[in-house]
Amino acid sequence: MDIPRNYSQTLYNSASNSLTHNNSTGDSFTLNNSTSISLASPFWCVAFACQGILILFSNIVTIVTFWLNKHLRKRSVFLLINLSVADFLVGLLPVPLYVYFVGVGSGFWPPPSPALQNILTHIFTYVDIFLGLTSIVTLACISLERMRATVWPLRHRMTTNRMYSGVICLTWVFAALIASLATYIKTSHVEYDIYAAWMSVSILLVSLCIILVSYSFVFASFRRSGKRNRSVGHVNKTIYRDNRLAITLFLVTIASLLAWVPFVVLNGIYYYTDIKFTYTVQNVVKLLHYMNSLINTVIYASRMAEFKRALFHFMFKCSRLNEDSPPPTTKIPLSTRNGDTPGDTDSERGSPVLSMRTRSKAERLRLLLHTRKCDH
Secondary structure, three states: OOOOHHHHHHHHHHHOOOEEEOOOOOOEEEEOOOOEEEOOOOHHHHHHHHHHHHHHHHHHHHHHHHHHOHHHOOHHHHHHHHHHHHHHHHHHOHHHHHHHHHHHHHOOOOOOOHHHHHHHHHHHHHHHHHHHHHHHHHHHHHHHHHHHHHHOHHHHHOOOHHHHHHHHHHHHHHHHHHHHHHHHHHHHOHHHHHHHHHHHHHHHHHHHHHHHHHHHHHHHHHHHHHHHHHHHOOOOHHHHHHHHHHHHHHHHHHHHHHHHHHHHHHHHHHHHOOOOOOHHHHHHHHHHHHHOOOHHHHHHHHHOHHHHHHHHHHHHHOOOOOOOOOOOOOEEEOOOHHHOOOOOOHHHHOOOEEEHHHOOHHHHHHHHHHHHHHHO
């Protein structure tokens, strides 16, 4: 999403050389808003760069794992894959741009020209808001999908893949429209900057309400089904699996929202008070904000057994885990002439070997009867 405007000005003014030396030694620079940026170490550049690499790696591994393993590509994880795509793009676009702006503001590399600075400012503002909104709206859609699967299971089973595709497309289109309007206001009408910020915050609050209401219905349904199962002394494996998936998705949602809370609070304090935050506080909050795009894979691997096995095979075995493949077939001799039994070796009798799956039903029956006759 967006960052407080005073910090935006810190980054962008430094990119256009609106810095003045604070002392003769040149150890730090003082910006127009009196925010001091230490140039003693490239800590923040390294921190955000490492975070961006981890975001890219974890999410591309998640996407590839789901893609290579057909048994994992169920409709219930379509929205999870969409969330991983949005998080991957966060590591690909806004995080590197943020590293660049922090480096320019700290004097690690020269600032860009005014024209390039303006272009980069627009791009960063747009992609940061766009991808942030996409993640939040996707989390709200995940909660609604789980509520539908839990409260109305029959209707949920009739949901088509086309409907999932439509919902995913709508999340991206909606986020793109809101991000375009917010970027236009923030870059062309700075006096109305607060309205652009409230657009994003309002969507976040609405999504939060949807998530809370949806999971309230989900967990209420869990309690009813749990009491019913205990009364009859039977546990349905499908219900257990759906409940565990819902809890996993709930943890993903809560972790993402917790990563957003300090960022939203920082924006609210900035726009409605005169409190100014230090450079360190702003970077810590932004680092936590981007952590939202990194935690999902950790939760998947710790909560989803099938995903964990598939991830292990992808990372360490370099092979595709395919649970749909049939077990190894037993090889038996095609011919049993001269009293040969199926236990005789092929090298002794010279008979060709075929798998049981390639034989006709009558031939398998004949071999089975012959085996029983030899046993007697």
